[in-house]
Amino acid sequence: MVIKMIMIDNRLKVCADMVSGNGIVCDVGTDHAYLPAYLIENNICDYAIASDINEGPLKFAQQTLIKYNCKNKIQLIKSDGLKNIPSENVSDVVIAGMGGETIAEIISGTQWLKSGVNLVLQPMTRAGYLRKWLYNNGFEIAEEKAVIQDRFIYTAIRAFYSGYKFNIGKVTEIAGRINIETDAGMKYCQNQLSKINNIAMGLSKAGKTEDSQEYQRIAERLTIMMEGKMNLVSEIYTYIDSFAPFSTQEKWDNSGLLTGSMNKKVSKVLVTLDITNEVADEAAEIGAELIIAHHPVIFKPLYSLSENEPSCKLLKSGISAICIHTPYDVAEGGMSDILMNLVGFEKSEGILEITGQRNKSYGFGTIGVASQEYMADALAEKLKNILGCTIVRYTDGGKPIKKAAFCTGSGGNLIEAALNQGADAYITSEVKHDQWLLAKQRGISVFDCGHFHTENIGMIRLCKMLAADFSNIEFVMSEVNKDPVKYVL
Numbered sequence: 001m002v003i004k005m006i007m008i009d010n011r012l013k014v015c016a017d018m019v020s021g022n023g024i025v026c027d028v029g030t031d032h033a034y035l036p037a038y039l040i041e042n043n044i045c046d047y048a049i050a051s052d053i054n055e056g057p058l059k060f061a062q063q064t065l066i067k068y069n070c071k072n073k074i075q076l077i078k079s080d081g082l083k084n085i086p087s088e089n090v091s092d093v094v095i096a097g098m099g100g101e102t103i104a105e106i107i108s109g110t111q112w113l114k115s116g117v118n119l120v121l122q123p124m125t126r127a128g129y130l131r132k133w134l135y136n137n138g139f140e141i142a143e144e145k146a147v148i149q150d151r152f153i154y155t156a157i158r159a160f161y162s163g164y165k166f167n168i169g170k171v172t173e174i175a176g177r178i179n180i181e182t183d184a185g186m187k188y189c190q191n192q193l194s195k196i197n198n199i200a201m202g203l204s205k206a207g208k209t210e211d212s213q214e215y216q217r218i219a220e221r222l223t224i225m226m227e228g229k230m231n232l233v234s235e236i237y238t239y240i241d242s243f244a245p246f247s248t249q250e251k252w253d254n255s256g257l258l259t260g261s262m263n264k265k266v267s268k269v270l271v272t273l274d275i276t277n278e279v280a281d282e283a284a285e286i287g288a289e290l291i292i293a294h295h296p297v298i299f300k301p302l303y304s305l306s307e308n309e310p311s312c313k314l315l316k317s318g319i320s321a322i323c324i325h326t327p328y329d330v331a332e333g334g335m336s337d338i339l340m341n342l343v344g345f346e347k348s349e350g351i352l353e354i355t356g357q358r359n360k361s362y363g364f365g366t367i368g369v370a371s372q373e374y375m376a377d378a379l380a381e382k383l384k385n386i387l388g389c390t391i392v393r394y395t396d397g398g399k400p401i402k403k404a405a406f407c408t409g410s411g412g413n414l415i416e417a418a419l420n421q422g423a424d425a426y427i428t429s430e431v432k433h434d435q436w437l438l439a440k441q442r443g444i445s446v447f448d449c450g451h452f453h454t455e456n457i458g459m460i461r462l463c464k465m466l467a468a469d470f471s472n473i474e475f476v477m478s479e480v481n482k483d484p485v486k487y488v489l
Contacts, residue, residue: 008038011122011154014147015096018120018158022047023091027135028081029053029098033061033074049090051079068335079107082113092118096156100126104133114138116159120158120290124437127280128173130157138165138341140464146188152189163342163386164461166333169239169469170214171221177471180226180318185477187225193219206220230265232318233290237262239469240292244327248362252353253326254296257313262440266290271463273456275321280313282480292466294459296323296336328458331356335408335458339427340368342386342457343379345404348390352417353448365407365414367421373400376425376445383427387453392489397445401425406455415439415446431452433454452483 008016012035019025019039026049027036036048039096042125052058052185058076065071079085082093093113100123102167107113121141123130134141134157143158153349155176178185189219200215224231237257240246249255270288273278274296283291291297315320328334337347345368352365374382376396384392405418411428412435418426439446460477467475 006034006038006041006064008034010147010149011156012038012096014145014156015094015120015122016042016044017142017176018118018145019044019092019094020118022118023089024049025092025094026051026082026085026090028079028085028093028095029057030061031057031097033064033076033194035094035096036074037064037068037070040073041068041235045092046073048074049077049085050074051077051082051085053078053080062434082110087112087115090117092120094120094122096122097124099124100128100133103130107134107139108137114163115369116160117367119157119159121159122154123157123412124154127155127157127176131176132168132173134159135166135168135468138163140164140422141177141468144176144179146184148187153184153191155188162464164338164464165166165341165377166461166464166465166468166478167243169221170218171225172469172471173217174226175222177468182460186226189222191453193226196222205471228472230267231470231473232262233257233260233264233266233322234262236266236269236290236292236466236470236473237322239466240324243251244324244331246324246327247381248330248355250326252300255323255325255327257320258296258298258323259314260290260318262320264289264320266473266478268474270476270478271459271466273452273459274481275310275314275323276481277308277310277313278480279478280310280317280319283314283319284317284479286476288295288476291319291321292459292462293321293323294325294328294455296325297321298389324462326355327460329364329409332362335455336364336406337368339454340366340404340406343383343404343406343427345370345406348403350405350421352405352411352414365405365411365417367403367405368424369403370401373402374425375400379425379445380447382400383447383449386459387449389449389487390483391433391450393448395439395446397443398423399424399437399443399445401445408458409451410432412448415442419444427454450483450485456481 021044025045030050036050039045139159140162141159196219200212203212266289268288269290270283273294275293348367348369350367351363354363358433378392380392401424407421407428410430413430427447429451431448
């Protein structure tokens, strides 16, 4: 008896290598069901679902299952995307051989993909669109590989839902997070670089000088990555300044480059909420050249210096520090927006407090609307789970919560502003006794989730955002910077 061994092309082989095998694998748009049959034959998974929108491919798929003796381990389902797919025990979803827009559309209509499912995506076209869509909608790209198939170079993406939404830069959108140490990866990036240079040239000939210069800068960034060159602190500073302008900081704040040099080369960055002595030591131990923190390491005027001060430790170790305090607080998509998105509210109109600069584009706090109503106790539990709080202090306003105000950090003084915006609830921290009484009297639910927990999520998101756009730099979240408050339960 001749045992038939199934063969798959390079594209599908790369996809197969990205499958976790922790449960059922669903192959969307399966065609002949070659991929699920390969997964079963090679013991990558024990059971699979093969789906397609048309009957024809499913008939071919049936023949494949018979030929390779796996019809008892693969279920065939006619389905438009994932609409008819049972979600129970599905660990991996593979969507290969479609356009980037189609893949995004299939993902967008499937809520259960947000529950830890490993996504393996192989766009034939518009990979840049798919990358941007994933990050914009709370999905994180964990891995990306280039693959050569015949005369063409494609990309395969492994992604999962993290809840952190952000915009990516043009370099990441165009070239992705491809491993350039492989021949296919380098060729992919070379192709993308050629396209970028052609666009820049075309824009220049059309007299669109500024647009052309922008694409030239994108080409320079990609070239630095491809050549393995190190970025400078100044490049990261400029990147942060593009979405959280340091010029928007409050007069009492001290954000910016607070230690070190703009010209320092960077290969590793430590991201943290606070710069403590322990964090300074951590940065030195892991070999970080730069720390990015929310709270300024130098805040109040210094009248004396001790070698045990965190700022002195950084100077002695030659570590630069960028602190992004109020610019990140008031930026569109900043701290409060991050908290709002993670809790599952969609941004509405309104800023709780316009900054001292009286610029209506910037301010503290934001307003969000939920797709469902929450009672106060249920929302408190959700906040505790999402933020990892030890406790959540709250007062019950006595009515369902649909519209909520959010302000990270010390925001107890903005309860009145939340009321003026018509909010049913206010999520913040550091609420004082008289403010609790006001909330109770005025019938608004208020939640105090702690300063550390409402703001650390913003730094986690920033770490992910930087890692996505500077693939040649290692970004690490601090492990020693934790909530300084202890609780007795």
